[in-house]
Amino acid sequence: MFQLFGIEVFLHWSWFFVAWYEIQIRANHYSSVYWNALEYLTLFLIVLMHEFGHSLACRQVGGRANQIVLWPLGGVAYVSPPQRPGAMLWSIAAGPLVNVALFPLFSIVWWLGYSAGWMETVPNVYVYVMTIWYINTLLLVFNLMPVYPLDGGQILRSLLWFAFGRARSLLIASSIGFVGVAGLILFAFWAQSVWIGIMAAFILLNCWGGLMQARAMARVANAPRHDGFACPVCKVAPPRGAFWGCGKCRKPFDMFETQGVCPNCGTQFAVTSCPECGSLRPMSEWMASTNVPPKL
DSSP: OEEETTEEEEEOTHHHHHHHHHHHHTGGGSSSHHHHHHHHHHHHHHHHHHHHHHHHHHHHTTOEEEEEEEETTEEEEEEEOOSSHHHHHHHHHHHHHHHHHHHHHHHHHHHHHHHTTHHHHOHHHHHHHHHHHHHHHHHHHHHTSSOTTSHHHHHHHHHHHHHHOHHHHHHHHHHHHHHHHHHHHHHHHHHTOHHHHHHHHHHHHHHHHHHHHHHHHHHHHHSOBOTTOOOTTTOOOOBSSSOEEOTTTOOEEOTTTTTTBOTTTOOBOSEEEOTTTOOEEEHHHHHHSOOOOOOO
16 A cells, blocks of 8 residues: 555455445444444554554564554554564554544543533534544553564563563463463354354464464474584574475475485575574675574
8 A cells, every 4th residue: 555664555345345345334323334434444553553563662672673554453563573582572452552542632632522512412423432542442451462473462472571581472372372272262153253253263374373473482492402503693503404405496405414405406595584583694694603602
């Protein structure tokens, strides 16, 4: 749709179908359907501000954040903060903090409208203001649930990271997420809500992905290390083992065992990624770096 602060904002095609559906089922809340459309657009404006909170905070700590996608279940900010618990914590917490900042603003407007008698004089405006207050509050409360990958679950993971490390903190947060998913599924049946059921399925898939990622991180952390190499950024020696994948033949291999050449298809890789911090650097910089003991 547009670019702001160097961040590209995209709108998924399915958003329009859900927008039409949601506007139709709430048509009786206003005297004109235009107010329903404004309400829906305002919802996603709040979501967009929330996602920009993530993106700008990630950049502030030296991470990468170049894209936001809006879709029917909300928004996704594609952020890649430095692999440090503090950086991750700030990048995630900044999103809900946007909703926290909006809360008193919407509360004051609602109180002024109530005091001025908008309910009788301009009922559409009053219902709109009241609904936006509820939407922002519900988004804040829902996102702060300690269920991975919601913001609350990722904040919990970041806090656990300080005490338990990168892999174990993700393992714990993902496991707690499965409990939250079970509760959401039960609530979806009780409320007979298709949307809550879809959200529960989405969270379930992400919890499973987080669990698999945590196990992969644990394998990397426990693997022996290559002598004579170190990441130019985090200074950690790379692990021994097939932890890199070839983009051409899709086969895993040890990047440092073969000097950046895939043993299956012969593809030469000039740069490689660090399993610890995620940075992408030329092989020559890895060889020039001073080796240090691996980070636990």
